[in-house]
Amino acid sequence: MTAPEAIKSKGEITRAIILQAALQQASVSGFESLTIGTLAEQTGLSKSGLFAHFGSKEDLQLAALDESVARFNRLAFIPALSAPRGLPRMRALIENWLTWTEKAELATCPLMAASAEFDRRDGAVRDAVERHLRRLNIECMKMIDMAKQTGDFAEDIDTEQFAFELFGIVASCNQARNLFRDKLATQRAQIAFERLVASACNPQKAAKIKTQKV
C-alpha cells in the first residue's frame, strides 16, 4: 500500500500526458472525436505505443472522463467544502463550477458536454457519465438540505426541483459562453443563482411562490 502521492512510474507519467491531451481535445470536439491517431500525433507517441496504455478506445474515453471528474473534484468541489455549511458552501460550489474549466485550461466543462453528447445513447461511456452527474446532483441536494438545516433555506422547498434548476443555470451558462460567446454569461448565471436562492431563502416569500397555481 503506497501513498496516493507515490512516485509515478514512466508509464503513469506518459498516461497522464495522454489524458491531458485527450481532455483538451474532448473539451473542444467531444469525447467521441478522440482518435488514437490524432492523440498520438499530439503527444509524440506512436499509435500503437499510445494504444497500449488503454485496451480500447472506449477505455480511453472512460479514462478521460474519470480524469475530468478528478479535476472537477480537485478544482471545484473539494475547495467548496471549505466554505461554511449551508448557503455559503452552495455559493462556493456554483462559483467554482462556473470557473474551474478556466483554471484547468479546458474549453468547457467536459462533464456537462459529455452529458449532452451521450445522454441518448447506450454503452459504458453513457453509463459512466450518468453515474458521475447523478453523484454530483446528489451532492448538490445534500448541500441544499444542509442549507435547510442551517436555516438559510426554508424547510419546505423542493430539493430536487432546486437541483434541477441549478443544473439548468450551469447549462445555460455554458451555452451562452460557448455558442453565443456572451462575455456576461458567468454574471448572468450568478444572477440566476441568486434569484433561485432568493426564492428559497425567505420562508414567507418562498411560500407565496410555491403555492401559486401552476
Place this chain on the structure above:
Amino acid sequence: MTAPEAIKSKGEITRAIILQAALQQASVSGFESLTIGTLAEQTGLSKSGLFAHFGSKEDLQLAALDESVARFNRLAFIPALSAPRGLPRMRALIENWLTWTEKAELATCPLMAASAEFDRRDGAVRDAVERHLRRLNIECMKMIDMAKQTGDFAEDIDTEQFAFELFGIVASCNQARNLFRDKLATQRAQIAFERLVASACNPQKAAKIKTQKV
C-alpha cells in the same frame, strides 16, 4: 414562382426521406455521427445515390439542421403564435418547446443537442446552429417584451436575463429526460418556468428580488 406546397418531384421526395432518417439519427447520436453509408443503408439507397442529393457531408448536416428548424417552427413556434400576446403566448411556446420532439418522433430537440455538440468548434455547421438559436433567443425576447406591454410582466425586468434562464430550463429538462431518464422532467421544467414567471409578473415582488445584493 410555384406555390410552397407544389407537387414534389421524385428527387425531392427521396431527399425528404433521407432527411427524415438523418434527423432521427442525429437526434440520437448527434449530427457529427451522420454517415453517408449508414444513411444509405437505412433508406435503401446506394451510397453514391444518396450522396448525389447533397454536395458534401457538411451540406447534408446543414440540410438536416434546416429541416429540424423547419419542424420546430411548424410544430412548436408557429402554433404558439395563435395564443394571445404576452404571458399566454410565452406559456404556449415553452409548452410546445418541451413537447414537440415527441410529436416529431425524435429522441430530443436536435437544435439544443447541436448547440452542445458544435458550440466550441468552427465551421459552417456551428455558424448555422448559432444563427438559428440566436434567432430563437430573439423571438423569446420579443415575447418577453410583449408580456411587458400587455402588463403581464413588470417593465423593469431584464429581458436577456429572462431569456437566459428560459434556455436553462429547457436544457435542464433535456438533461433530466435523456440522461437521468426522469419522468418528471417536463413537470419540473414547467414548475421552473412558473417560478421564473412569478418573479417577473408582480411588479412589487419583482422589484424586491431584482434589487437585492448579488
Place this chain on the structure above:
DNA sequence: ACATAATACGAACGGTCGTATTATTATTGG
C-alpha cells in the same frame, strides 16, 4: 551490472469514411 519487466515502435490488417467519375435506369415535358 544484470535480469526482467515495462514501455514504445513500425508495419500491417480489415473496415469505413467522404468523395469523384462514369454508367445506367427512371421520370417527365412536349
Place this chain on the structure above:
DNA sequence: CCAATAATAATACGACCGTTCGTATTATGT
C-alpha cells in the same frame, strides 16, 4: 411515345479508423 433530363447505381480512390503482432528499447528492482 420519345427525347431530354433527372435520379440512382457501380466502381474506385486515398485517407484514416481502431486494433493486433512481433520486436526493439528503456526503466526498474536487486
